[in-house]
Amino acid sequence: MSSGVRIDWTGRDRATVPRSGPRWRVLEAFGPRRTAPWFCRADNLPAMAGLLGDWAGRVDLVYLDPPFGTGRTFPKAGGGPAYRDRFAGGIAGLLSMLEPRLRLVAELLAPTGSLYVHLDAIAVHPVKLLLDEIFGPACFQREIVWRIGWISGFKSAQRNWVRNHDTILFYTKDPRRFTFNKIYVPHRPGYRRRGGGRTNARGVPAGDVWNAGPEDLALSGSASLDSIQIKSLSREKTGFATQKNESLLERIVRASSNEGDLVLDPFCGSGTTLAVAARLGRRAIGIDDASAAADVVRRRLAADPSCGLVVAAAGETPAFGEDRPRVRAAGVGSSTVRLSVTAARRAAGEGPVPARWTGIAAGVRDRRGVFVARAAAFRPLPDGPLDGRLGPLAVPIRDGRGAIEVRVYERDGAVSARTLRFERRDGVLRRLRDR
Ligand SMILES: C[S@@+](CC[C@H](N)C(=O)[O-])C[C@H]1O[C@@H](n2cnc3c(N)ncnc32)[C@H](O)[C@@H]1O
Structure with a gap:
């Protein structure tokens, strides 16, 4: 009425x-x-x-x-x-x-x-x-x-x-x-x-x-x-x-x-x-x-x-940013890996994690292409320090090979990603060179 x-x-x-x-x-x-x-x-x-x-x-x-x-x-x-x-x-x-x-x-x-x-x-x-x-x-x-x-x-x-x-x-x-x-x-x-x-x-x-x-x-x-x-x-x-x-x-x-x-x-x-x-x-x-x-x-x-x-x-899937974050796979075990962005940046002569980064996550893609985070670190709100290390996290291995995707999130909403590839030989994981 x-x-x-x-x-x-x-x-x-x-x-x-x-x-x-x-x-x-x-x-x-x-x-x-x-x-x-x-x-x-x-x-x-x-x-x-x-x-x-x-x-x-x-x-x-x-x-x-x-x-x-x-x-x-x-x-x-x-x-x-x-x-x-x-x-x-x-x-x-x-x-x-x-x-x-x-x-x-x-x-x-x-x-x-x-x-x-x-x-x-x-x-x-x-x-x-x-x-x-x-x-x-x-x-x-x-x-x-x-x-x-x-x-x-x-x-x-x-x-x-x-x-x-x-x-x-x-x-x-x-x-x-x-x-x-x-x-x-x-x-x-x-x-x-x-x-x-x-x-x-x-x-x-x-x-x-x-x-x-x-x-x-x-x-x-x-x-x-x-x-x-x-x-x-x-x-x-x-x-x-x-x-x-x-x-x-x-x-x-x-x-x-x-x-x-x-x-x-x-x-x-x-x-x-x-x-x-x-x-x-x-x-x-x-x-x-x-x-x-x-x-x-x-x-x-x-x-x-x-x-x-x-x-x-x-609607449209947002495109990844240009930035491909460097990641070091430190402490690789038989099926797990520890990741460090901080160590990779230090090795490349770069400074600490940039202030514009607000989070880092590592995970795998499921059958539908969804990124499923297995480990993540975020800058505590309203603005705390961001730890550039993640893990240990399991690398899913199929036919001797596996991949972990690392994502970096920025304040302006940009997301950039890098995929780390691994091979397991003789029970030990090895990181493969980026393609
Ligand atoms: C008053 S704030 C909401 C605050 C929220 N209740 C909270 O607790 O944080 C209004 C929000 O509406 C969003 N907004 C404005 N127009 C919009 C639109 N057309 N579609 C989606 N979000 C919109 C703004 O970005 C802003 O974050």
């Missing part, structure tokens, strides 16, 4: 929703492949259209944290822009970008599925009208106000009310039948009911204003709902400027999905949704078109052996 209100903006008539898109292909797998979240570096419009064939009506939860059209350029750790939050035509441009994507989200959502759209105080008003039009106003469930936390610096000095919240709009595909696990926040320490009666052991049911009431404010450490940007000592920090805190996503994922459900984040940035969904036993798909996002997601998830990552492409 329509609300009788229709939003219009300059350029609206031009929006088209693709009915199909490029098929997704798996390129790389790190860690436990069956449960690892998927990441695809692509524009999410064709990428989501490419999911329609297999996943229409099967996604249980979508969290969507788009650029709000703030006009800002967000920097990435190590320098340069992570992404530009700018649309020609301002809010009209933002709406033109969002409309076809939200229509695809509506098609991907399962009949009991939920959508959370994270916005600021300016974008929320027009986007709410657009969502009402796409989903129907009855499918609007709640407007969640997320208090970001304490504010300091120039934001607090402004001659105005201090801006201190984002808004998250919660919609469901069906107005009545949807997955919802009620969230209870533990009572704050020392809490007693008025009159001394027994308290509800589960705590207080969470409302639609987050990080403002006494129970939420009593949450501490990684459970605190304060924005990651103001948690200066948090180990969660990735250096991605608009990263959201895992505690925020955890509340959403727990409430609106169950174990084994599929969660999609089409603007996944640093991969917060993917990390949380994987930890909570959900399957997850993230899409982002920024190289900084691809770099951070790989370093955040592929580096975590309990999580892992599947990297996919929608």
Whole structure:
């Protein structure tokens, strides 16, 4: 049912929703492949259209944290822009970008599925009208106000009310039948009911204003709902400027999905949704078109052996970079090998591992040509040292010969590779010369 209100903006008539898109292909797998979240570096419009064939009506939860059209350029750790939050035509441009994507989200959502759209105080008003039009106003469930936390610096000095919240709009595909696990926040320490009666052991049911009431404010450490940007000592920090805190996503994922459900984040940035969904036993798909996002997601998830990552492409397979990393096969055994990029560079008179490299992985190609990592080292986030040594790792031998592929990942998303070939003779592995 329509609300009788229709939003219009300059350029609206031009929006088209693709009915199909490029098929997704798996390129790389790190860690436990069956449960690892998927990441695809692509524009999410064709990428989501490419999911329609297999996943229409099967996604249980979508969290969507788009650029709000703030006009800002967000920097990435190590320098340069992570992404530009700018649309020609301002809010009209933002709406033109969002409309076809939200229509695809509506098609991907399962009949009991939920959508959370994270916005600021300016974008929320027009986007709410657009969502009402796409989903129907009855499918609007709640407007969640997320208090970001304490504010300091120039934001607090402004001659105005201090801006201190984002808004998250919660919609469901069906107005009545949807997955919802009620969230209870533990009572704050020392809490007693008025009159001394027994308290509800589960705590207080969470409302639609987050990080403002006494129970939420009593949450501490990684459970605190304060924005990651103001948690200066948090180990969660990735250096991605608009990263959201895992505690925020955890509340959403727990409430609106169950174990084994599929969660999609089409603007996944640093991969917060993917990390949380994987930890909570959900399957997850993230899409982002920024190289900084691809770099951070790989370093955040592929580096975590309990999580892992599947990297996919929608459309063209990205070409390898020109750089063919030197690798020394040190400590060759009868079936295993230790690899060192550092030693190879030293032997060639080159300096230490370049600052632009953020990870090194070694692995094998499976029957479908997917690179399956057997060992990997990443620069810890936001920016730690990169160890150029890997292994020991097993070399799969067939007819006396085997190969290991070594990949180097760069901050700008470039991937370069070198294949090391081995021969086993008299029970000993020998490295063969590069072809
Ligand atoms: C606000 S950030 C998301 C941050 C994320 N929630 C996190 O926790 O890190 C928005 C992201 O949308 C991405 N983005 C913008 N337009 C896109 C598009 N058309 N397709 C895919 N990603 C896009 C940007 O690169 C940016 O990483």
